[in-house]
Each structure stands twice: as structure tokens, then as C-alpha cells.
Amino acid sequence: MPAISCHDLVVRYGTRTAVDGLSLQAEHGQVLALLGPNGAGKTSTVETLEGYRRPASGTVRVLGLDPTAEHRALVARMGVMLQRGGVYPVMGARRALRLFARYYSDPEDPDALLELVGLGAVASTPWRRLSGGEQQRLSLALALVGRPEVVFLDEPTAGVDPEGRLAIREVIGALKARGVCVVLTTHELPEAERLADEVVILAGGRAVARGTVAELAAAGPGPAIRFGAPAGVDVAALAIAVGAAPGDVTEERPGQYTVKGESSAGRVAAVAAWLDAQKLPLADLRTGSGSLEDAYLEAMRAEKP
Amino acid sequence: MRLQRLLAQTGAEVGMTLRRGESLLLTVAIPVILLVFLSKIHLVPSAVSDSISFLAPGILALAVMGTSLVNLSIATGFERGYGVLKRLGSTPLGRPSLLGAKIAAVVVVEVLQVIVLVPVSLALGWHPTAGGAGVAVAVVLLATAGFGGLGLLLAGVLRAEVNLAAANGLWLLLLLVSGMVSPLAKLPRWLEEVAKVFPAAALSQALHDALGLGHAVPGWAWLALVLWAVLAPAAAIATFKWE
Numbered sequence: 389m390p391a392i393s394c395h396d397l398v399v400r401y402g403t404r405t406a407v408d409g410l411s412l413q414a415e416h417g418q419v420l421a422l423l424g425p426n427g428a429g430k431t432s433t434v435e436t437l438e439g440y441r442r443p444a445s446g447t448v449r450v451l452g453l454d455p456t457a458e459h460r461a462l463v464a465r466m467g468v469m470l471q472r473g474g475v476y477p478v479m480g481a482r483r484a485l486r487l488f489a490r491y492y493s494d495p496e497d498p499d500a501l502l503e504l505v506g507l508g509a510v511a512s513t514p515w516r517r518l519s520g521g522e523q524q525r526l527s528l529a530l531a532l533v534g535r536p537e538v539v540f541l542d543e544p545t546a547g548v549d550p551e552g553r554l555a556i557r558e559v560i561g562a563l564k565a566r567g568v569c570v571v572l573t574t575h576e577l578p579e580a581e582r583l584a585d586e587v588v589i590l591a592g593g594r595a596v597a598r599g600t601v602a603e604l605a606a607a608g609p610g611p612a613i614r615f616g617a618p619a620g621v622d623v624a625a626l627a628i629a630v631g632a633a634p635g636d637v638t639e640e641r642p643g644q645y646t647v648k649g650e651s652s653a654g655r656v657a658a659v660a661a662w663l664d665a666q667k668l669p670l671a672d673l674r675t676g677s678g679s680l681e682d683a684y685l686e687a688m689r690a691e692k693p
Numbered sequence: 694m695r696l697q698r699l700l701a702q703t704g705a706e707v708g709m710t711l712r713r714g715e716s717l718l719l720t721v722a723i724p725v726i727l728l729v730f731l732s733k734i735h736l737v738p739s740a741v742s743d744s745i746s747f748l749a750p751g752i753l754a755l756a757v758m759g760t761s762l763v764n765l766s767i768a769t770g771f772e773r774g775y776g777v778l779k780r781l782g783s784t785p786l787g788r789p790s791l792l793g794a795k796i797a798a799v800v801v802v803e804v805l806q807v808i809v810l811v812p813v814s815l816a817l818g819w820h821p822t823a824g825g826a827g828v829a830v831a832v833v834l835l836a837t838a839g840f841g842g843l844g845l846l847l848a849g850v851l852r853a854e855v856n857l858a859a860a861n862g863l864w865l866l867l868l869l870v871s872g873m874v875s876p877l878a879k880l881p882r883w884l885e886e887v888a889k890v891f892p893a894a895a896l897s898q899a900l901h902d903a904l905g906l907g908h909a910v911p912g913w914a915w916l917a918l919v920l921w922a923v924l925a926p927a928a929a930i931a932t933f934k935w936e
Binding site: 440460473487488490 | 694701709712713775776777783784787935936
């Protein structure tokens, strides 16, 4: 039995459709990332799995339970991190964790959790005086205090500094190793790339691409040389200089160029030599097949009419 | 397990209430100041010979209203605004334990108010009718249910900041037409009749009769108290949302 599954899920707010026929599933010990721009339906999907919203149609199961009808049974086994807020503004981290621990029959040790997310030094500071990153880490700790079997993290790294990101990544890695199913939403591609076993890219409430990070990257654009240079470079002249077909050198976005085809050292040298001859600077040179970012941008482009 | 959750949440609610300066101002400081000020300076000539006999039960009623209506409503409204209620919705705490803890915290604060206000009133020369204490407790519990339901209803339908203004405004409005600091009979006849529909006037009248005069509480006051105690919480539960 998968840890979470939804089939043909539709979520509506009045006449607006936020999620439009989405199916997905994740197993125990798996990290599933829902990726997509704002308004893609990520939070609506997660909040339906958490039992906050009732699907307009479709079926949703978390640990085999219906999240709304069997909410009482589910909450004891589920951990939730909301996109923002969720803690009494006057309450410190230690007090909040101790309070939440008493909601569960076999909780984690609040003090150990506090150290795990690196909040030991600010344990008594009221929530409203914590930094954004500290608030996120406390929310994460609160999601874990009940030893959940499935954890939902809505934008866990939003507003978190690099050190905090590292802490959050380590915690998610440890959850996975323990067999916990982690569902996270993000619009930060590097986070999804590092954390997720499985990625579903959402747009307009539908899945537009899915697979492992490697699968998505491989399915994206083929091998190419990608680089940054001033906008408006003569791509036709560059194509001739490097021996590429005319349409294979493109300016993807202003100042972002792609030379499709094999990305050998010789070809890289040819690109660099041509830019040098034009007295143009070269930045962000990458070679090889596409990244998750390329796959994501391609999926988004395909969505736009 | 359920009891453990209820106790933990009650402790948290009481702790937060007692650490909130503005709620202590409303629930303890303002009633004490009004009690001392109005009993020493005869701003309002009362029907009874000594003003403390009138003021003591009235201020107790005012204190109860501040805790069960205003304090509860404002705190709950902001908890909703901060996403706290939503977050609690995905824990095993559950709605009955959350509401139970909130009610228990209100009663704890009311006990503290009695502990402060009664000795101050006695020091100012109040001679309560001790036999009315039982009736007074019943009346206060009914009023707490009515006010609490009304406060949670407001907190459920209004945005936190709007609710803050609305709850304070309602407190002032009910104070003026309640017979708490000046006798109900001083109001124009029509306004007096309107006032009697609301739980504030019923609470004030009942405490005056039970503690001050040793009279039986009139039927209209019992009726208003019981109706609000049943209908307001029912309406609050029907409209309660975690978000």
C-alpha cells in the first residue's frame, strides 16, 4: 500500500479549479517533491492530503485513510508544516514543542528535537521574534514531534539561510532513512534536485511532467553547451563559427544562450574563442545534458499557449 | 490521553492569558479602577443608599464579560489569523479539547477576578448577601457560556483586526446598557426593554439581586441567560472553522 495516493483529484474554490485531475502516489521512505510556479495547485494538493480541503472529485488516501472522514485516526500519524505561521506568537520554541509533544502518545524528546533543528540557543525566544528561517525550523520540528509516518512540508526552505537549509536537508534525509514518506512543495529547483526521489511538476492544477530528477533531466533538452553573455549576440554568426546548424544556437532568454549538440571540449573552445574574438564576456558556462531546471522551464514553456 | 491533552492545552491557554498585559488590563485593572473610582467619587447617583452595594455586583458582572466575551474573542481571532488554529487542526488535540481548554482558561481567570475584586469590594464597605453565592456562581457560568459563544462566533466570522475592534466595541456598548455601573432603570423605557434581551443586563441584574439585595432573580433574566447560553455556543460551533 502506498503511503499517499490520489487519483483524479479535483479541488475547487467556488468556480475556480485549483487542482484539475491530478494523480500521484508516494511510498514509505520516499521523498516526493511537488514543483511548480505559484498558483500551480501545490498547496491545494497538499492541504487536501492533510484533510483541510474536501476534494470536489477523485479519491485521496494517506496511510490508507480518508483524510477528511478518518481525520482523527490520521492526525496521530501525520506531521504537517504549513506554508507560514501556525505557532502562538508569544510562545518560545521549547514551550511550543513541549505543548505539541503532549498531544501525542509517544512523542519525540522536545529538547533533542530542538537541538536537531539547531534552535537550542533561541529556545525561549517568542515565535514572533524569531527570524524567518528559525520559524521555519521550529515548524519543521513541530511536524516531527509526534513521530509521524508521513510528513507534509509546504515550502520548507522558503526564507531559510544556507545553514538552515543544510539542517532541513539533513532532517529530511534522516526521515527518509527511517521509512517516513515526505511530501514537500517548493518552487526552488535546487532543493527539489537535492532532496527528492520523485518529482511531479505542476502547472494549472495538472501534472505536466514527472519522474526522478535524473529521468526528468534526461527527458529534457538533449546535450548542449549553455552559457551567459550580453543579450543580442549574433547567434547565426556563432553557429557558423562552431560548425553548428543555424537553428541549433539560440538565445533562450536575454543573455542566456544554448548551443545544441555534442558538448565536446573542442566545441567549448570554439565558442569561447569566438566570444573572445568579439570581445564579449563569458559567464555561467555549463555542458552536458539538461538539468532539472531545463526540464522545468521546458515544461513551463510547453504549458504557455 | 484525552485528559492529558486537555490539561496541557488548558495550562498553555491560562499561561498565555496571564502573560498578556492587555488582557490583564481589561480583566483585572479596569474593573478594580472603576470599582474604587466610582465608589469614592459619586459620579453616578445610585438608587441605593451606599454606592458600593450597587457597584460591587455590577463590576463583577463587568469583569466576567471582559474575560468571557472580549478576551476570549480577541485571542481566538488572532490565533486564527496567525494560522495557529489551522495548525492545531492537524494535531490530535481535536476541537472538543481545544474549546474545553479555552472554557477552562476563562473560568480560571474568572476565579482570579473574584479573588481580587471581592476583597477590594469588602474593603470598600460592601456587605454581600452570602446566601446568594450559589445562585451567583450558576448565573456567572450561564453568562460565561453565552458571552463565550458570542465571542467565538465573532472570532469565527471576522478578520482578527476587525474582531478586535468589534469585541471591544461590543463590550462598551453592553456596558452602557447593562445596569453594571448605573441602574438599568435610568435608561429610557424602550432602551431598558432592548437591554434586557442581552446577557449583559441579565447577568448584572441577577448578580445585583443575588448578592446585593438578596432578592430572587427575575424570570426574564434567567430566560435571557439560558437562551444565550444555549444558542450562542451552538451558533459558534456551527460556524467554527480551523482556518
